Amino acid sequence: MLLEVRHLKKRFGNQVVLDDININLDRGQVLCVLGQSGSGKTVLFRHIIGLLFPDGGEIRLDGQVVSTPTTKPADFEKHRKRFGILFQGAALFDSMDVGENLAFPLREHTHLTTKEISKTIGEALEMVGLREEFKSKMPSELSGGMRSRVGLARAIVMKPEIMLYDEPTSALDPIMTDKINDLIMSLRDRLKMTSIVISHDIGSAYKVADKIAMIHEGKIIFDGTPPEIRSSRNLYVQQFLRGYREKFYAFSEEEKYANPVDISKIKPARPPKKGAAQQNAPLSVPIDIANKKFEMPVRARTGEPPR
Amino acid sequence: MTALLRPIAFIGRTVIAQLGKVRDFILGTREYGELGFRTFSKMPLAVKNVDITTSHMYTLGIESIPLVTMIAIFLGSATVTQAVYQMSGMIPLRYLGALVCKTTITELAPVITSMVFAGRVATGIAAEIASMKGSEQLDAMAVLRLDPIRYLIVPKAIACIVMLPVLAVWAILMSFVGAAVTVAISVDMTMHTYLSGMKLFFNPNDVYMSVGKTAIFGAIVAITGAYFGFKAKGGAEGVGNATTKAVVTSAVLILIFDFVVAVMVM
Numbered sequence: 001m002l003l004e005v006r007h008l009k010k011r012f013g014n015q016v017v018l019d020d021i022n023i024n025l026d027r028g029q030v031l032c033v034l035g036q037s038g039s040g041k042t043v044l045f046r047h048i049i050g051l052l053f054p055d056g057g058e059i060r061l062d063g064q065v066v067s068t069p070t071t072k073p074a075d076f077e078k079h080r081k082r083f084g085i086l087f088q089g090a091a092l093f094d095s096m097d098v099g100e101n102l103a104f105p106l107r108e109h110t111h112l113t114t115k116e117i118s119k120t121i122g123e124a125l126e127m128v129g130l131r132e133e134f135k136s137k138m139p140s141e142l143s144g145g146m147r148s149r150v151g152l153a154r155a156i157v158m159k160p161e162i163m164l165y166d167e168p169t170s171a172l173d174p175i176m177t178d179k180i181n182d183l184i185m186s187l188r189d190r191l192k193m194t195s196i197v198i199s200h201d202i203g204s205a206y207k208v209a210d211k212i213a214m215i216h217e218g219k220i221i222f223d224g225t226p227p228e229i230r231s232s233r234n235l236y237v238q239q240f241l242r243g244y245r246e247k248f249y250a251f252s253e254e255e256k257y258a259n260p261v262d263i264s265k266i267k268p269a270r271p272p273k274k275g276a277a278q279q280n281a282p283l284s285v286p287i288d289i290a291n292k293k294f295e296m297p298v299r300a301r302t303g304e305p306p307r
Numbered sequence: 308m309t310a311l312l313r314p315i316a317f318i319g320r321t322v323i324a325q326l327g328k329v330r331d332f333i334l335g336t337r338e339y340g341e342l343g344f345r346t347f348s349k350m351p352l353a354v355k356n357v358d359i360t361t362s363h364m365y366t367l368g369i370e371s372i373p374l375v376t377m378i379a380i381f382l383g384s385a386t387v388t389q390a391v392y393q394m395s396g397m398i399p400l401r402y403l404g405a406l407v408c409k410t411t412i413t414e415l416a417p418v419i420t421s422m423v424f425a426g427r428v429a430t431g432i433a434a435e436i437a438s439m440k441g442s443e444q445l446d447a448m449a450v451l452r453l454d455p456i457r458y459l460i461v462p463k464a465i466a467c468i469v470m471l472p473v474l475a476v477w478a479i480l481m482s483f484v485g486a487a488v489t490v491a492i493s494v495d496m497t498m499h500t501y502l503s504g505m506k507l508f509f510n511p512n513d514v515y516m517s518v519g520k521t522a523i524f525g526a527i528v529a530i531t532g533a534y535f536g537f538k539a540k541g542g543a544e545g546v547g548n549a550t551t552k553a554v555v556t557s558a559v560l561i562l563i564f565d566f567v568v569a570v571m572v573m
Contacts, residue, residue, distance in 0.1 A: 049450055080452050091447035093439075105451040158451070 002027045002062060002194055003048070003162065009056035010043055010218075017043045019218040021057070025211070030188055030195040032209035034202070034240065040218040041198045045166055048196065049083050050076035081109070084160030084193075088167045090151030092139040098125075099135030102154050109158065124153040127190070128183055145176035152183060156191070163187060165197045169204050177204060184208045202241055214240065335538075342456070342537070343530045346464050349457045353465055360462040367428050367463065368470025372477065378423055379478035382415055383407070383485030391494055400496050404504025409513070411482045417517040418565055420478040421524040424471055425557035429532035432463055433553035436536025437546040445537075455537075464529035471525035472518040479517070520568045524561050531557045 001024050008021040017040045025031050035041040046052040048059060050067060053076075059067040066079045092101050102121045106112055112120065122132050128149040139147060148168060155163065165184065169177040181204050187193050199205060205212055205226070212229050214222040214237055222229055222237050229237060353360050390406050436459060439445050448455050483505075490501045532553045539549035 046446075051446055051449060077452065080450060083450060085447070085450045087443045087447055089442055091443040093444055093447070094442075095435075105453065108453060154451075 001025070001060075003196075004060040004063075005044075005048070005057070006060065007057035008044070008047060008054050008059065010040075010047065010052065010054050017218050018047070018054070021215070021218070021220055023213055023220065023223070025194060025196065027194055028188065028192055029210045030184065030197065030208050031211045031213060032197045032199055032205040033213050033215060034200060034205055035215035036200060036240070039215050041215050042166065044215065045164060045196070045198045049085055049164060050080060081158065082161045084155035084158060084163045086148065086151045086155050086163070086165045086168050088170060090139075090147040092142075092147060092150055092154070094139045096139075097135065098137050098139070098142075098150050101139070101150065102135075102157050105154070105158055120157055121153075124157045125150075127156065127187070128153045129179070144171050145173075145179065148172065148176075148180055149183070152180075152187075156187065156193075159191070161194060163193045163195045165195065165199075167199055167201075168197065169199065169201050177201065178207075180204075181207045202243075338538075339530070339534050342460075342534050343526070345456050346460050346530055346533070347526075349454070349461050350465060352457055353461050356458065356462060359458070360465050363462050363466035364470050367431075367466045368473060371424060371427055371470075371474055374423060374427065375420055375474050375478050376481050378419065379416060379481035380485035380488075382419055382478070383411065383482035383487075384489040386411060386415060386482070387486045387489040387494065400494070401500050401504050402507070403490070403494070403496065404501045404506075405508040406504075407483075407486050408505040408509055411486070412479055412513045412517055414565075416478040416482050417475045417521045417524070418561065420475045421471060421521055421528070421561045422558055424467075424474060424525075425528045425531075425561060426554050428467060429528045429553040429557040430550040432529060432532030433536040433539070433549040434546050436533055437539030437549040440537065440539055441542060441545065460529065460533045463533070464526055467525035467529040468522050469525070471528070472521040475517055475521040476514070479514070516568070516572055520565065523564055523568070527560045527564060528557050531560060 003023070003025040005021055005023040008018050009016075010018040021040075021044060023031070023033075033041050033044065043052065047054055047067065050071075050073065053067055053071050053073075054069055056069060058065050061079060061082065066076060092098075093104065096104065099118075099121055102124060103117050106117045106120060110117075121135065125132060125134060130146065130149055130153065134142075134146070134150070139150070142150065152168075163184075168180050168184070172180065184195060184197065185208055188195055195208075197204070197208060209226055212222070212224065212226055213220055214229070216236060221234060222232055224232075229241065232238065386407050387403065390403055391400070394400060394403065394406070436445070436455075439459075445455055448458070487498065487501070490496065491498060494501075535549040535553040535556070539545040541548075
């Protein structure tokens, strides 16, 4: 097992952000971590790359414990070279041109000559589908997709073992999203890279992932393959995959989505009278779930709950 | 009973809140000191990235010359005008040059130049680092094992330490020009008398002290800007807060250290 996340816990103040997270990843696999915004996936990502350290649990690389609550940032430093990261906005150094962005880590951590660095940069740019002329462009002159590709090129020049992508397609158009997905797969195939993709893009996950983990409110609520997630009976998972939540849109508390709800228990506490609905139909009716009262919108003409 | 306890509870809450602020101030001071120490300890590594440092020397120092020149000329003019007004009827005007020379070299030019420099540079450093933090560039540096202090702060700190004394000396010269022009235009004395007065109490050690203290002010400006840049939180508002705090704290620290240097020299 290349990467193991065991019983990872993290809280910020009183808020529990990660609660007993367990993830395993084999060499060469692509794991996609899905979840809503604010579900804790970026915090998990920052733990894996050593930008945050857990309050409980541990992270292992090749069986060796690399991150625990007592790990100091300096102790993690030696493991960082095993990771390559593509940040959400690419995080290019905007005071440097593309070539300098790629050359910077090479100049500082390798003994390559200027000519060898230039060759390595050219190869990395070619691998992400950019021509060498892009070397002289400033990050501000690039489109979102190009920035992502340059960020990817910068991450792979150091030939990392594990590549992490933080929402790589979140701000891209469908064509560019497909290109980035192809790049993720091509890096896996050409460089045998193990990858973790943090995303909320289902289409990308189906395309690139060998394994999918779904995180919700700091907990892993699904861990399996793409076919397995499609057939999951977890109501939240299904709602996430379909982007469909009509039956529950009246719920004011989002945490209700965490656990499957028995639809049969949703019954109007005060059903509208027949006939009265035509003229003065109420906009919502009170409903009662597990002794908690909610307002459920109704169809204006019939006074019935929406289907 | 509850009504009686309410004021006590209010006082308790206020005291706890104030103690929290004191604790934050102490922790902040420690962090500031640590940042300063780490910056100085990594300065020898700057020889590997001389080009970054020289580029900052140009942008932070040379590009400040027009601003410093304009301010220094008016500073000299205002000093002469005020001195003539204050001296009239009490002190002979032949000492005007001596007064202008002493005040400009020891206090006015170095402190005002440092304040202007802080307004331009500390805010720039704070805004740059805060923006880099917001756009995850600092995280990217950490992941690429590129030390932000070594690559971001050290070149800027060296540029400030070297260039602020240069600017201060330039400001002294420009103040003298402004003062001389004002004397020639509006004061009833010969230029020879004025210049003789300047030479009367001129002491090269005053210039060395100015150069020395502006080097300290340069370090303060760079480290303060960097500190508030690193501490910035949030988006555009966080960047704005960081720049404001950087310039205010730089100005206060410059005046405090100006006093410390004055006491030490005495």
